[in-house]
Amino acid sequence: MxxxxxxxxxxTLDRLKSVKRHTRESYDEVLNFLIDEAQDDELTSxxxxxxxxxxxxxxxxxxKPIEQVAKKLGITLK
Structure with missing residues (x-):
C-alpha cells in the first residue's frame, strides 16, 4: 500500500486521537471510519x-432503564 x-x-491531530476506538488504531483507519460515517446514506423506510x-x-x-434490567438479570454495570 x-x-x-x-x-x-x-x-486536528488531537481531535483525531480523541476519536480513536482503540489505541492501536491507525490514523488511516480513523479517517476511513470518519469518511464512511460522513457518506452514510439516509435512513431507509x-x-x-x-x-x-x-x-x-x-x-x-x-x-425499562438498563439498571433495572441488569439488576433483574444479576448483571453488574460498570
Missing amino acids: EKTTIQVNMN EEIENIKIALDNVKKGKV
Whole structure:
C-alpha cells in the first residue's frame, strides 16, 4: 500500500486521537471510519419505521432503564 504524509494542525491531530476506538488504531483507519460515517446514506423506510415503533414504546412506558434490567438479570454495570 502506498503511503503519503498530510499536514494537519495540532488541534486536528488531537481531535483525531480523541476519536480513536482503540489505541492501536491507525490514523488511516480513523479517517476511513470518519469518511464512511460522513457518506452514510439516509435512513431507509424500515429504519424510520423501527424508530417510530421504538419511540411509541417509550411513550407507552414499555421501555425499562438498563439498571433495572441488569439488576433483574444479576448483571453488574460498570
